[in-house]
Amino acid sequence: MGLIDIKGLTKRFEKRAVLDELTLAINAGDRIALIGSNGAGKTTLFRCLLGQYRYQGSVQFGDDKAARRDVSALSRISFVPQLPPPLRMSVGELLSFAERGAGASRDALCDISSRMGIELEEVRRQPFYRLSGGQKQKILVTIALARQVDLMIFDEPAANLDPAARAVFIDLLAARKETSMLIASHRLEEVAPLVNRVIELDRGTVVLDDSVIDRLKAGAYRRCRIELAEAHPTFGDALAGWGFSADQAARSFEGQIPSGDTLRFLGLLSRYASLIEHLSLVSHDEKGS
Amino acid sequence: MNSAHSGAPRASLGLMMRLELTESLRSRWFHFYALVLIGLMLLLILTGVSESRVLGFTGLSRLLVTYIQIAMAVLPLFIIVVTARSMVGDREAGNLEYMLAFPVGLAAWFWGRFLARLLLILAPVLLALALAAAYGAVKGHEIPWSHVGLYSGLVAALATCFLGLGFLLSAISRSTEVALGASLLIWLLLVALLDLLLLSILIKAQMPPDMVIGVALANPLQSFRTASMILFDPQLILLGPASYVILDFFGVTGYVVWALTYPSALGLGFAGLGYIRFKRGDLV
Numbered sequence: 255m256g257l258i259d260i261k262g263l264t265k266r267f268e269k270r271a272v273l274d275e276l277t278l279a280i281n282a283g284d285r286i287a288l289i290g291s292n293g294a295g296k297t298t299l300f301r302c303l304l305g306q307y308r309y310q311g312s313v314q315f316g317d318d319k320a321a322r323r324d325v326s327a328l329s330r331i332s333f334v335p336q337l338p339p340p341l342r343m344s345v346g347e348l349l350s351f352a353e354r355g356a357g358a359s360r361d362a363l364c365d366i367s368s369r370m371g372i373e374l375e376e377v378r379r380q381p382f383y384r385l386s387g388g389q390k391q392k393i394l395v396t397i398a399l400a401r402q403v404d405l406m407i408f409d410e411p412a413a414n415l416d417p418a419a420r421a422v423f424i425d426l427l428a429a430r431k432e433t434s435m436l437i438a439s440h441r442l443e444e445v446a447p448l449v450n451r452v453i454e455l456d457r458g459t460v461v462l463d464d465s466v467i468d469r470l471k472a473g474a475y476r477r478c479r480i481e482l483a484e485a486h487p488t489f490g491d492a493l494a495g496w497g498f499s500a501d502q503a504a505r506s507f508e509g510q511i512p513s514g515d516t517l518r519f520l521g522l523l524s525r526y527a528s529l530i531e532h533l534s535l536v537s538h539d540e541k542g543s
Numbered sequence: 544m545n546s547a548h549s550g551a552p553r554a555s556l557g558l559m560m561r562l563e564l565t566e567s568l569r570s571r572w573f574h575f576y577a578l579v580l581i582g583l584m585l586l587l588i589l590t591g592v593s594e595s596r597v598l599g600f601t602g603l604s605r606l607l608v609t610y611i612q613i614a615m616a617v618l619p620l621f622i623i624v625v626t627a628r629s630m631v632g633d634r635e636a637g638n639l640e641y642m643l644a645f646p647v648g649l650a651a652w653f654w655g656r657f658l659a660r661l662l663l664i665l666a667p668v669l670l671a672l673a674l675a676a677a678y679g680a681v682k683g684h685e686i687p688w689s690h691v692g693l694y695s696g697l698v699a700a701l702a703t704c705f706l707g708l709g710f711l712l713s714a715i716s717r718s719t720e721v722a723l724g725a726s727l728l729i730w731l732l733l734v735a736l737l738d739l740l741l742l743s744i745l746i747k748a749q750m751p752p753d754m755v756i757g758v759a760l761a762n763p764l765q766s767f768r769t770a771s772m773i774l775f776d777p778q779l780i781l782l783g784p785a786s787y788v789i790l791d792f793f794g795v796t797g798y799v800v801w802a803l804t805y806p807s808a809l810g811l812g813f814a815g816l817g818y819i820r821f822k823r824g825d826l827v
Contacts, residue, residue, distance in 0.1 A: 355554030
């Protein structure tokens, strides 16, 4: 079922096209990792979806007529920006606004914030801008998750979160199986277990649109062999965590990974790409076969 | 999308007003502004202005006239600079990006902020006027309620005018610096077109008097100034020969009505243009 239909979306700043004739369909149930280098057009795409930019082309929500900024559509979208805004209002006032103006549930706000590691009663009276970066991000994530929406848009959502909150955040997102997601992240390995589709933008156009779930079937594995140019204890430890065995020189590793975790695993490898001399991934059906 | 459209949550005008009020009440600009306007009244009371006499005016009327003339210098500059600066600042800081991602209509957002700011701007002035009335009652002065009411109205009209201008500038400007520069330039231009400078222009450039008076009438600062004078100087002796044209054309009541309605209409017009520009352009 079509959730959002984007056709020929072009956004120019002065004469430079940041989004260039971008055509994309987002279906209900899509959990999309939006990747791309800085300036690829991720944030601009979000702002167009949220009706904050004028653009050429069309962005249509469901069967609604294409309108630049449709309040009904916005009531079904929650959003967390890359950088928390320096709002002067108190946390309590922001939460109250989210409840009254955007349908956030009070119980859900309390429950989610508690799981994220922030007690609302402790910060309720504080001005939002006075919170730490991590606290602000937790509040924004809490508000986004406490709303009953069809689509969640996150722009680098976990950037300011500590590891514990990040893990809870991923779990909370994973539990929202009925909600579509569009997540921009530089840490693909972090969101990889959540997504079933990866879209890469480059200079405002889609250069990769891969439906992960079709090929990374649950229950299938990939045998992996890695050879390094030189031993690297930290990388070795990380591979041991994935159940890999190493040779005596700690330069050659072998193991297998669940296919569904391929993206997360590749995310790990990407950090050590300069060390890797050989890499092979071979699909097979059963663990250990 | 599968949700029903009716009953979908959305932020109302009232909710946006409340949000802007709570946001601005925490802002330094409001604290400073309230301190200046209320402090000014307290200062005038303490210095015993009400006991002095000018053109036969003494007591509370004298206090109010002095206050309103000084307020005219502070109010427009403060309103236009703060409004234009803070609205553009919200955009630059990312506040608009986040808040406008909520289901809030642009009309509710824009006009809710406008009305909330108008309330915030008027509150300290009205409080200062109430302080003056209370002081007059304690000292046994006769309280000129008609003057208090008219000054309140004139201040509201002037505030609406410059608030609307500030909202227009904030909708047009893409950076705080541009908004600030444009605000100062417009304020200076309006001050330059006040009666004294206009008189020198008239003498030097030998412009037609009707044109000069027309420019003066179109200047909301001048309309406020003249109307505040007309209350204690109905013959406009202080204004000189221009008073004949004004009084012949408007009369005292007519001019007060003009000074109340024209700046208000101008401000609402500016704000309306700002809204159209805001709605049609990039929001962030």
